[in-house]
Amino acid sequence: MEGSLxxxxxxxxxGKDSVLGHARTLLxxxxxxxxxxxxxxRPADTGGENHxxxxxxxxxxxxxYGLFAYHWNAHGNDYGVGREIHDxxxxxxxxxxxxxxxxxxxxxxxxxxxxxxxxxxxxxRLRQRLEGRGRESAIEAAExxxxxDAYELDDPRLVTIVNDGTLDQAAGAFVRLLARPEWxxxxxxxx
Numbered sequence: 001m002e003g004s005l006x007x008x009x010x011x012x013x014x015g016k017d018s019v020l021g022h023a024r025t026l027l028x029x030x031x032x033x034x035x036x037x038x039x040x041x042r043p044a045d046t047g048g049e050n051h052x053x054x055x056x057x058x059x060x061x062x063x064x065y066g067l068f069a070y071h072w073n074a075h076g077n078d079y080g081v082g083r084e085i086h087d088x089x090x091x092x093x094x095x096x097x098x099x100x101x102x103x104x105x106x107x108x109x110x111x112x113x114x115x116x117x118x119x120x121x122x123x124x125r126l127r128q129r130l131e132g133r134g135r136e137s138a139i140e141a142a143e144x145x146x147x148x149d150a151y152e153l154d155d156p157r158l159v160t161i162v163n164d165g166t167l168d169q170a171a172g173a174f175v176r177l178l179a180r181p182e183w184x185x186x187x188x189x190x191x
Contacts, residue, residue, distance in 0.1 A: 003032070003089040005111065006096045006178065009104055009153075010119040012075075013126035015163040015170065016098055019119055021050075022171035023096075023178075033094045033178055039068070039080040054078075072103040075140070094178060101153060117177065118153055118160045125164055 010016050020035060027033055037052055039062065044053040054062070059078045063071055071080035085095045104116060121129070159177060163170040 001092055002113075003091070003093040003095060005085070005089060005114045006094060006117060007099050007104060007114045008096060008117045008119060009099050009101045011101075011121075011126055013129035014119045014121045015129065015167070016119045018167055019161070019163055019170045019174055020096065020098060022167050023174045026171055026175045027178070031178075032092060033096060034088050036081050036085050036088075036095055036097045038098060039082065041078045070099075070103060070107065072100045074100055074102070096178075104155075105153070114157070115177075116153070116155055116158045117174065118158055119163050119170070119174075120160060121163045 008016055008020060024035055037050060039054050039059065040051045041054055041056050041059050042051070044051070056078065059071075059080065062068060062080065063078075067083055068080040069083050069085050071078065073079070079100065081097050081099070085097065088095050101118075104114075161170055161173050161177075
């Protein structure tokens with residue numbers, strides 16, 4: 001049986017990388033869940049997620065040879081998720097990817113079986129986190145905040161995790177979602 005694709009997205013500063021990183025530590029050993037890394041045209045030492053840093057030329061070559069399951073551009077960088085996720089799903093693993101809201105709106109998250117998760121936070125919390133991480137200039141941080149509400153995600157499969165409490169709370173909610181054999185019904189869409 002093919003494994004699920006859990007497509008995580010949300011505005012900059014929502015804490016997606018922190019939630020996913022902590023969720024990995026909360027999963028039971030041997031859980032059939034893998035977290036895909038992203039290929040990004042951003043230096044590896046910029047903080048945040050554990051990504052594979054590529055030059056623009058390296059990224060273009062991989063894209064030209066079809067090595068990405070999907071890719072997009074945002075904030076002046078190219079992002080990609082490798083085709084290896086297809087093999088992982090074929091092996092029966094649940095695959096967690098960090099994606100883009102824009103890409104999700106255009107594609108539905110790669111396929112109709114994707115399980116979308118929106119990790120978000122109130123705008124003031126987003127502002128504090130963007131300022132605290134120091135990866136963006138003040139202008140870039142302001143542009144990211146403008147995009148926070150730029151996407152209307154109206155998908156019946158969508159589950160929202162509001163990351164405005166402790167990291168344990170948000171990561172715990174995410175791990176509980178992963179443990180469900182079926183995606184939550186409409187009554188449980190807000191974790």
